[in-house]
Amino acid sequence: MDTEAQHTERDPSSGTEDGSRSARVSEDAQGPGETRDPGGAGTAEETADAERTGAEPSASTWRRTALVGGACVVFLLLLSHFVMQPFLIPSRSMEPTLQVGDRILVNKLAYRFGSEPERGDVVVFDGTGSFVREQPPGNPVTGLLHDGAAALGLAEPDETDFVKRVVGVGGDRVVCCDADGRLTVNGVPVQEWYVKLGDRPSSVPFDIVVPPDRLWVMGDHRSQSSDSRDHLGSPGGGMVPVDRVVGRADWIAWPLGRWTTVQETDAFDAVPDAPAGGHGAAPHG
Template identity: 80%
Template sequence: MDTEAQHTERDPSSDTDTSGTEEGSRSARVSDGSERASEDSGSASEDSSRAPSWRRTALVGGACMAFLLLLSHFVIQPFLIPSGSMEPTLQVGDRILVNKLAYRFGSEPARGDVVVFDGTGSFVREQPKDNPVTGLLHDGAAALGLAEPDETDFVKRVVGIGGDRVVCCDKDGRITVNGAPVQERYVMLGDRPSSVPFDIVVPQDRLWVMGDHRSQSSDSRDHLGNPGGGMVPVDKVVGRADWIAWPFGRWTTVPGTDAFGAVPAPPAGGHGAGAHG
């Protein structure tokens, strides 16, 4: 009986060892599974963080582009100088910044201002519309100063404003405005103020404009016989050229002028006979 009892008794130590081994293997399996899950979730999070990075870049780029386009549409527009008609003040390849707020709050272009304007109807005839998509892309590039401006956009200097009588030339070869001679030191060295004689009265809300490189500039003088007589409507002015932004070696403000300081206001009753608009 003792022998049977000994055979049927269970060894407490053997139970403990077995359960410990089972628990250890269980914990090892659980630990191994959690590590794999952790690795999988880590790689998934890395993939998810990597995946939208191009989207963020595209969104930031799009937002910056939209901001620049809004800025150029309402405040400051870069403008590429495509010709030498404004030399020496502006050189071919200059990128100027046009202040579009200069004439927004009651101010109007003044004599001596360098302005950018849309010459449609005054310098050029109405043109048929281009492909809208191509036109939109070009306008966007031109607005950022990355492409040449539209063929209807011009940059010139204001010589006469509404009511002025502008005459070329007096006995000393100078242009006169309201009878006062103008010392145009900004004109290209060697150029005459004009080789084309004229005597005009600028209508109200119009401008008489000329390039500084007079022998190379197609300006109001070239459109005397056209409808409008070469006068630019004030509401076609895009803005005033205030800064040269590129190249960096020419980074400066567009020089002002005191050439018109002695010009009197036009007479209240208008100018006498002999002048024409």
């Protein structure tokens, strides 16, 4: 039997009957008046709809984006108000520990559950009544916008907000300087390795006793810091009320190259607690 001849006879049948059925099915599926794109891209109307959908987000998409963005901002504001707040460092008063332009994260829970600031802590506080006088209220809208930007670390803190190091707590006697030019707390010299290289502990002599629930604070860059020493004659004597402390500076978050924790100090480890009866009144030097 000639297999090549048989194969030739089968081909015409496959090409006519089956091919015709396929063509008819394709035409029936298209419907009258429609033309099918040979490349399978669909009708011109479908293509136009697809282009419009890709080019212009729908109103619901915009609403969804706005809602998500608003929720994120509200979350950050709540986090900033109750838990952790970024602060921008605007001056050189805390060098070398903190530098101009640093954004620090302030732990607002550090003193919320019975704990109080300790000697050596770097704290942010509201200096109203101790470092600055009460100011008349300004424009509420401008103030609200600034507070929101400051809470997100996008603007400088209020002029009433300060960052300093706690040197003395309630009951402490803080003196500067002893015969060797050192600061002493409760009679014990403090080796202040965190002070800016080349600065003296203080160019202004003083001898003070910190009242209860108050703090004596100083900057690490002593020659560039306006701190408790500069407000000895002000109401409150330069002492910061504990309840005015916003929180403890625990991290440097920006710039990325300086991402680190704010290093703790052991400079005050040898300082004893203030005597129960107090030191008595000390002259303001």
